[in-house]
Amino acid sequence: MKKTILIRISALVEIDDTELDKDFNELDKLMYGLGENVNDLLGYNGESNLGWISTQSIVLDENKINCGKCSICNVWVTDREKPNPVIGLQNGAVYNGKLLCDDDLPDGHRWAF
Numbered sequence: 001m002k003k004t005i006l007i008r009i010s011a012l013v014e015i016d017d018t019e020l021d022k023d024f025n026e027l028d029k030l031m032y033g034l035g036e037n038v039n040d041l042l043g044y045n046g047e048s049n050l051g052w053i054s055t056q057s058i059v060l061d062e063n064k065i066n067c068g069k070c071s072i073c074n075v076w077v078t079d080r081e082k083p084n085p086v087i088g089l090q091n092g093a094v095y096n097g098k099l100l101c102d103d104d105l106p107d108g109h110r111w112a113f
Helices: 026-042
Strands: 076-079 090-095 098-101
Touching: 076 098
Parallel strands: 076 090
Antiparallel strands: 090 098
């Protein structure tokens, strides 16, 4: 018996904000290419209901959504101890007043990796 599995992949890219105002911009091209490459990698040619099904993007803005950069290593994280964590970002939490990623949180912390 086979099970259908949903695989989520997250990637961070930087794109000039003026580019985002254009029709079929650099981000659109990247997202389209990701879908095409995922299907090629998985060996699906569109003849089944399996393979790429969606792509989403979120502009990371620490003033508007639950995200920020780790105070030690500068990786983007979401604070798992606050509401509305951004699923797909590395887990993090505030420790001694600083936002830290799961790698830099002290051993034994709930969100430490």
